[in-house]
Amino acid sequence: MIEIKDKAKCNGCHACVNVCPTDCIGMVRDSEGFLYPKADSDKCVECKKCEEVCPVLNRRYENPASRQEGFAAFALDETLRLQSSSGGIFSLLCEAVLDMGGTVFGAAMTPDFKEVRHISVNNKEELALLRGSKYLQSTVGSCFKEAKELLLSGKPVLFSGTPCQIGGLYAYLGTDFDKLYTVDIICHGVPSPMVWDKYTDFLKSERKAEISDVFFRNKQSGWKTYSLSVGFSDGTRYLKKFREDLFMKGFLADIYLRPSCYECGFKTRLRQSDVTLADFWGIQDIMPELDDDRGASFVWLHSEKGEKLFFSAEGKMNYKELDAEAAILRNSASIKAAQIPPERAGFFSAIKTSPVDKSILKYTAEPAGMRIKKKLSRIKHRLIK
Numbered sequence: 001m002i003e004i005k006d007k008a009k010c011n012g013c014h015a016c017v018n019v020c021p022t023d024c025i026g027m028v029r030d031s032e033g034f035l036y037p038k039a040d041s042d043k044c045v046e047c048k049k050c051e052e053v054c055p056v057l058n059r060r061y062e063n064p065a066s067r068q069e070g071f072a073a074f075a076l077d078e079t080l081r082l083q084s085s086s087g088g089i090f091s092l093l094c095e096a097v098l099d100m101g102g103t104v105f106g107a108a109m110t111p112d113f114k115e116v117r118h119i120s121v122n123n124k125e126e127l128a129l130l131r132g133s134k135y136l137q138s139t140v141g142s143c144f145k146e147a148k149e150l151l152l153s154g155k156p157v158l159f160s161g162t163p164c165q166i167g168g169l170y171a172y173l174g175t176d177f178d179k180l181y182t183v184d185i186i187c188h189g190v191p192s193p194m195v196w197d198k199y200t201d202f203l204k205s206e207r208k209a210e211i212s213d214v215f216f217r218n219k220q221s222g223w224k225t226y227s228l229s230v231g232f233s234d235g236t237r238y239l240k241k242f243r244e245d246l247f248m249k250g251f252l253a254d255i256y257l258r259p260s261c262y263e264c265g266f267k268t269r270l271r272q273s274d275v276t277l278a279d280f281w282g283i284q285d286i287m288p289e290l291d292d293d294r295g296a297s298f299v300w301l302h303s304e305k306g307e308k309l310f311f312s313a314e315g316k317m318n319y320k321e322l323d324a325e326a327a328i329l330r331n332s333a334s335i336k337a338a339q340i341p342p343e344r345a346g347f348f349s350a351i352k353t354s355p356v357d358k359s360i361l362k363y364t365a366e367p368a369g370m371r372i373k374k375k376l377s378r379i380k381h382r383l384i385k
């Protein structure tokens, strides 16, 4: 029976929940807002499938056969590109699978914008729900089981998610399928849904209105200086650049990532997915001809299936091959786990009694010397450009 003794050893992928033959495992939120499995000992038959399937306990992090091809790319459809976090390549890959009569699994916000859950879509209209990065951990639910049923009936499936979710899917399936396409992301780490929950309550109380839409990667002020955009029922909008928005500041300072993110073994070059997608940070240095600050994806292909899927979108994108290593080295989250900041424990203790804005502000405040140093470095970078 699965029992989580060390939270850093559970990424919340739901493989154990999906594999349990008696459905005795539920996911329960801890005080930080992250989900962990909890088995009902009355229903458990001690088959140990939950422990055997766990990709972390069994250190199933890599695919030794993983290929390393790199491309810079963006969708030619400008609307789609602006609605996407980087170059919109995710939507093109999904469209290809939908055209085959397949199903796409990915992360969507719940209608109240409080949580992110994995869902399946079968048509291009619904694909909009999966578009764009949502910066909180997505709940997989029974999606591994649903994907397996579709694959066993011969249907194509594209499953997208964080590298640990893709690791969980393969651990659950136990094998690859010809018609399974997996797409992961270069993942900074997943922030606490509890912090987001409190943050949205804070934004709502400031506006005295309900939330009507959320987009974490608004490109109005440019892709490289993206903003968090939140629409309200009174027609107003909150729009703040990621460096100025409190939630994004705490997320990018690694203050409230899931404990397992600090020990993530899935951040490897030998990815299990067919395709890894990321922001092509540093494109202005490597391929300035493809940089118009409206978003470019780094497409990292690992298999023949991934390559075929990518090229099936050939007429719908602008792309150029590159040495994958050049993009990997410019993307700090590609192969290195975040470091646990010393402020993390203090933050989670503060947020129990203090308002979310004040807690984030307190634990992300930089000493004045550091702030000035960073500002000077940004100015220097701009001048060099």
Ligand SMILES: Cc1cc2nc3c(=O)[nH]c(=O)nc-3n(C[C@H](O)[C@H](O)[C@H](O)COP(=O)(O)OP(=O)(O)OC[C@H]3O[C@@H](n4cnc5c(N)ncnc54)[C@H](O)[C@@H]3O)c2cc1C
Residues within 6 Å of the ligand: 083, 084, 085, 086, 087, 088, 089, 090, 091, 105, 106, 107, 116, 130, 131, 132, 133, 134, 135, 136, 137, 138, 160, 161, 162, 183, 184, 185, 186, 187, 188, 189, 190, 191, 277, 278, 279, 280, 281, 297, 298, 331, 333
């Ligand atoms: C939590 C998180 C952290 C990220 N960290 C980095 C990073 O450090 N560096 C980097 O270069 N890129 C990072 N990305 C990936 C990047 O933001 C884009 O998602 C990626 O470049 C694909 O963009 P796109 O324009 O092709 O399509 P988009 O439509 O923007 O792609 C959306 C993709 O993200 C998935 N997704 C969205 N939210 C979640 C979620 N909560 N959980 C699981 N999957 C989700 C969707 O299923 C889909 O695969 C991160 C994404 C997320 C969700």
